[in-house]
Ligand SMILES: Nc1ncnc2c1ncn2[C@@H]1O[C@H](COP(=O)(O)OP(=O)(O)OP(=O)(O)O)[C@@H](O)[C@H]1O
């Protein structure tokens with residue numbers, strides 16, 4: 001695949017501030033005259049948003065861990081094929097709120113399916129498309145969960161409602177990924193005020209692409 005644009009993904013525990021900061025980064029890149037696509041996983045397009053609803057529905061407590069991993073991978077494939085890959089071909093900078101590292105940390109590590117096993121199904125789904133840069137929003141999972149609990153606009157979903165033990169394991173999973181991919185994954189301190197986190201993320205992106 002000839003990829004002309006840049007693919008930047010954002011990762012971290014619940015409530016880390018990714019969505020908030022990415023929106024500001026999107027506006028700054030646009031002001032800079034770039035073609036930018038802001039999207040998210042799971043979701044971003046019609047079919048993947050439907051899969052998102054199935055995965056995150058609080059009513060679906062019986063969902064099997066492998067089913068969950070496969071659904072995330074299916075949503076990812078459709079999103080890549082329909083939206084991300086065409087945008088990269090056209091030279092867009094693609095900002096994606098979560099990508100394959102979420103599957104590796106949540107399903108691979110925290111659900112206990114195994115990082116390598118979850119990687120295997122995702123390798124099929126992503127077919128070689130990997131981020132040029134991943135920004136990890138580093139925050140104590142308890143602090144992130146407290147932020148979303150305070151936000152009245154947000155309905156907590158099936159994954160949000162997992163135990164603190166699960167969310168701590170997600171964080172541990174990310175630490176393992178940071179050890180495995182030190183060149184791709186850059187860390188930012190997400191416990192700082194929003195404005196500072198935005199400045200730091202802007203610097204990380206600027207150092208590589210602007
Ligand atoms: N740096 C910050 N300091 C304090 N509160 C913040 C900060 N950044 C975001 N918030 C608030 O925390 C909540 C979660 O932020 P946001 O939705 O951006 O996180 P997120 O990483 O996208 O979460 P999730 O992945 O769980 O959807 C929101 O209410 C937001 O206003």
Ligand SMILES: Cc1cn([C@H]2C[C@H](O)[C@@H](COP(=O)(O)O)O2)c(=O)[nH]c1=O
Nearest residue numbers: 041042072098099102103106107159160
């Ligand atoms: C892509 C992806 C996501 N998850 C989890 C992470 C969150 O709990 C939800 C998505 O909700 P958000 O508010 O949009 O962050 O799904 C996952 O477990 N595995 C994945 O691959």
